[in-house]
Amino acid sequence: MTRLEEVFNKKETKNKVLVTYTVAGDPNLESSKKILNDLIASGADILEIGVPFSDPMSEGPVIQKAHERALKKNIQFKDILNLCKQIRIKNKNVPIVLMGYMNSFLSLKNKLAKELNKAGVDGVIVVDLPYDESKSFFNNLKKESIDLIRLISPTTDSKRMKRMLASSSGYLYYVSLKGITGAELKNFKEVKNKVKKIKSLTNLPVVVGFGIKDAPTAKKMASFSDGIVVGTKIIDFIEKKSSQQISSFTKSLKKAIN
């Protein structure tokens, strides 16, 4: 069983999965490591680690600034892999998923999957790699048992969903709104219906992300999904250098969704 499968199987004891998103190297590598370990200690079940990119097209202003802060520290891909290794030394079980943009992953060329595997990375989310363009990328990752986590959006119709689900693994990330990270989430009912639809088509776990900024919303979203992703709000605290709030906020989310 992969680390991701294990985490979601624990769910059968009714735990919902808490996924956190932070950017590697924001505000610097040392702090990043500490923040990630704090997140684990406060209840994060899966770590999505953002790969900072010069042109983060899907991010709202808060996460854009996080990418810029990390890049100012000249974070290299190899630093991110090192960071993952260090997390892995302390924690054998927490799944690590790298999330970023295609050009960053391309920079490792054909070594990518092997390097990810060596660093203890479990999955990859590529924001600008839709299903249609992903065949060879997906197959390359598969050789090293790295999951390519698919994003499904409100505009994805069922026909397309079925095609995507045929080559998906790990979990599915439902983007709750048409927009960028940190935008306002308005239509709960639509999210619920869409998640139900996805779950009727697959056995893979479905987590919901984008626009979740407080415990009540997290609770609501978790009630019909397998977990939630929180990014912008945590990064807000990182920007304000408030590590205590990161922990207490994460704990409150964990409590709310269980």
Add this chain to the structure above:
Amino acid sequence: MKYKNLNNYAFPDKEGRFGEFGGKYVSETLITALEELEKVYAKVKKDKSFQEEVIKDLNDFVGRPSPLYFAERWTKKLGGAKIYLKREDLNHTGAHKINNTVGQVLLAKKMCKKRVIAETGAGQHGVATATVAARHGLECIIFMGEEDIERQALNVYRMKLLGAEVCSVDSGTKTLKDAMNEAMRDWVSNVEDTHYIIGSVAGPHPYPEIVRDFNSIVGKELKIQSKKEFGKYPDIIVACVGGGSNAMGIFHPFIKETKTKLVGVEAGGSGVKSGKHAAPLSDGKVGVLHGMKTYLMQDKNGQILSTHSVSAGLDYPGVGPEHAYLRDIGRVEYQSATDQQALKSFHDLTKTEGIMPALETSHALAYVNKIAPKLSKSKIIVINLSGRGDKDMFTVAKEDGMTL
């Protein structure tokens, strides 16, 4: 790789690719919008009444066909090949950009979108978009880098007069690429009622095809005009390349006419070797940005490098995927011209022909300035004079050490 036979040249393919280049590298949310655009565009491409509507606007609103002008004094001065200018600067709004926006705004209406957005560098595409939005009564938002807003103040004011909202983009390098990021963010947030009018042969499929097709009126006219004027096709066609829309517009109808040499001129900035430039075809690597696989200026970690060019319209780290393909198969030759060479040609043409070219266009002129004297007088060069230089007054004055 060298091309063998171009008779069957028909790109993009079904996947929206030009060889390995192009594609649709966008977030999942935008896929539906791109598919809709693809479907509608395939339909109107064959729809006679739509095409007639476009032609009517090109004639009556834009003022086409644009003349093919013999630059006699400049030719004499250089003392070699005969130089002709395809006068896109005479179009309504002063550049080739309007060829694309008159077509895309009709597409937007076909798809019942009531809001259009666009990115702009030099401001020419922004003005061209604001213009057609005003003509059709659509809401219009233009994204423009903070740095470009400063150096293209005249165009910013023009857009506002036309009723557009100009959004200043202060992220990243504060230039064209960041304006495009911001436009993408707006589009993904308003995808249902908004059409994104991309201004170059760049971005995800089907944009490179759509923008090329609308601009190819330039090359089509040139075919007729050159036969009439000198009984054959030009020996060499030269155009500047940023994203590459004016170049693709004049090149595309000639791709199969292999006797005509095609040359694209990129922005060499302070010189390609200096690293301070915007010439990805001369000094870039293949990667993915803004929805397409193409040559990009990037570092070894895949971070997009900041570019430098005196002309805001060429200040872009990528290039349209069809250019990447034409480069690799050797059908088009890509060169570069530096800021200083372009500025010199700007002054030369202004003084010898009474035509003030855009700084973007001046890069193409700079290349011709170099090669024309070495060619025989029987050779014919056509330059796509893609835009007029009024917008660049402040930049040129500043370079000349003057304040206006």
